[in-house]
Amino acid sequence: MASPKYDIIIDEGADYAISFTVKDDNDDPMDFTDFTGRMHLKNKIDGNITLDYSPYISIVGNLGLVNIIVPASATINAGFINGVYDVELESSYGNITKITW
Helix, strand or coil, rough: CCCCCCCCCCCCCEEEEEEECCCCCCCCCCCCCCCCCEEEEEEECCCHHHHHCHHHEEEEHCCCEEEEEEEEEHHHHCCCCEEEEEEEECCCCCCCCEEEC
């Protein structure tokens, strides 16, 4: 599965929410039961992690559904205008699936 690239806009000081279903090459939802999610934002590709939005990710594992709901209090002081991010899911065995960047 190739990781899709999405441009996102998170307005400083505003709530941000997105949900998406991750599908395999057969267009079936992937099973992410017992996975945890993480989302990191940086000011540039090789930059240091500026914001960690991992606590705002929830996963409905058997449906392949990933929800990211970030409250305004977490977007208020980003410290940069443009940046990059990635979303990864990690299994209980330590296998990492990069799902978007």
